[in-house]
Amino acid sequence: MTFTPLIPSSGVAGWNFLQSTYDRQYDAFVQSGKLKNDSEYFAENIGEVTSSEDLLNDRRLLQVAVKAFGLEEEINYRALLQRALNEGTSASDALANTMNDERYVEFSNAFGFGPGQSPMTSDSKAMQAVIDKFQSASFEEAVGEVDETMRTALFAKRAMIEVFGEPDEDDVSQLSVRERALREFDLAMKEINGKDDDVPGVTSVEDQWEDIIERDTLREFFDTTLRISAGAAGLEDDERIQLYRERAQIIFGTDDPTVFFSAENKDTIISAFKTRATVNGDDAAETAKTAELSEHILDQMISRDAALNEEWDFISRQEPLAEFMKTALELPDDIATRETSEAMRIYREKAIEAFGTDDPNVFASAANLDATLEVYRENATNAGLSSSEISSNLRTAETILKFSYNQGDAIDGGDADAAATAEIDAGWYSVMGQTGVPRFLNTALDVSSALAPGEIFSDLTIDEQLTIYKDKAVELFGTADLKELTGPYQIGAVNDAYRTNAEAAGESEFFITYYSDIAERELNTLFQSDDTDAEKAFEEALEELRTMNDEDNGPSANSQWFTIMGQQAMTDFMQVALGLPKEVGQMDIDQAVEVYKRKAQQVLGTDKPSEFISGDKMDELVNMYLTRSQMNNLSSGYSSGSAALMMLRG
Structure with missing residues (x-):
């Protein structure tokens, strides 16, 4: 039996759920049915393959290979695949290099049958990478059967990382001037005070x-x-x-x-x-x-x-x-x-x-x-x-x-996990006693879905409410820690979930905004105020950072956009996410790039695609794509399913 991905709703709320449960759902999917059998068959038999002909003659192996690189629609074009494999990628006129499609280049390099290359089929690590790509592609396809836009969003997020690499945790270019000042100040203080500057003080x-x-x-x-x-x-x-x-x-x-x-x-x-x-x-x-x-x-x-x-x-x-x-x-x-x-x-x-x-x-x-x-x-x-x-x-x-x-019974020592749990629970107890926050969280977390028929959440005991809050927070957002949930990288998703669920329940825009504002203010006071106070001590750092030179020696913004626009599905994704008209696709490519750059700068604060994967910008981009997909009803535009098949896979 094949596992069917669970996506309870469309749009941003559904995407947040999929992201928070991705690992669990993905693991369940790859361990189910035919996919597991095909993966095991490939792992056991690919080592015996020594030529392109061996691979092409075993259709079961070939199905895994082509799907891993998004070429499943080419599986019956034997001559095309054999040329791509045999000619390799070292020569400029090799088929893979002339196809203007990165999928063929990666497909050819993965198996190493070209001139001057050594076959990779006996390299278990390299072949496991092919299996991983096959499983990812299969999962995304299964997601697409539930919701096409989710599939395209998954592809886009993966493709951006494959093209531009994993985000650099030390990169501050995507942060605001104030955020950079806070970061620089914090790092400077850590250097002055040392790494162990976490001794609790005496609370007055x-x-x-x-x-x-x-x-x-x-x-x-x-x-x-x-x-x-x-x-x-x-x-x-x-x-x-x-x-x-x-x-x-x-x-x-x-x-x-x-x-x-x-x-x-x-x-x-x-x-x-x-x-x-x-x-x-x-x-x-x-x-x-x-x-x-x-x-x-x-x-x-x-x-x-x-x-x-x-x-x-x-x-x-x-x-x-x-x-x-x-x-x-x-x-x-x-x-x-x-x-x-x-x-x-x-x-x-x-x-x-x-x-x-x-x-x-x-x-x-x-x-x-x-x-x-x-x-x-x-x-x-x-x-x-x-x-x-x-x-x-x-x-x-x-x-x-x-x-x-001398027994090692430190007040904060012993069971660190228990101490962490107690701190998390204390946060929930605090918000449960607030005026505006419970209504906001009850809606954002959809606590009613965890109740038995006829059960009322407010009638439950405090411990029962706590359990539901924490379980739903982990289920939807991947954490029960309110410091994380109310931080800058999660509060937007929580707010989106609240707004989506409140609108679905028929709440008026006035009250949605009213309770959202109250909750954000109270949550910030309880969990984030210590992190957001701007101390006068680093005002000079702010001024210095305003003049920071953000130039780098990497690929230019234009060349990165050319890479994206060489992949039709990625271009379509960007067009929808940035809210651009389809006519942009009919422009001269240099003009189109300028349009994309101006819009990206306006919406994301940067015109360089490699910076989209940093911080929360990629999630912001996906959220915009999903929201606009719903609003525009893409049936009159491109099919996200067919576009997905053209997307860079690998």
């Missing part, structure tokens, strides 16, 4: 409250728990934070979320919220959901700080360790009398300065303990302590640290 109370007020559910939770009036909504952020902190100090005895929502205190806080919500007459089900969601979000926000504060509280209560740390970290003399949460932050900030980490499980580990002890020895010597006193203190501290922390 102010920072934690700033995170809280960005999350609608947490604002609701604290407005109720702290008895904040509705009028507070009109306050500026800093005024609102100050109000929260003052009320928290009165009600909880501390304004530090790490303290009042620690493991031993959070049940009391959640109970206070529920009690106050009941007094206010709030709906019981909504109250329970808000409490559960707030607990999930707050747990993630403070988990590391709370765990490390417990570690440092233990240290501060062990007199030998407290004295050791006072010297090693050069702590203030009154550290013992400071408020606990303040003291813990001082300990941790000083530890990062001295040891490079605030986690005792790391700086007291077997690998780092000697360096930690050396920090103490140096500071103690500078402070005038005697050698005997230093040695005695070191022995005591070493024994306690080894006994207490």
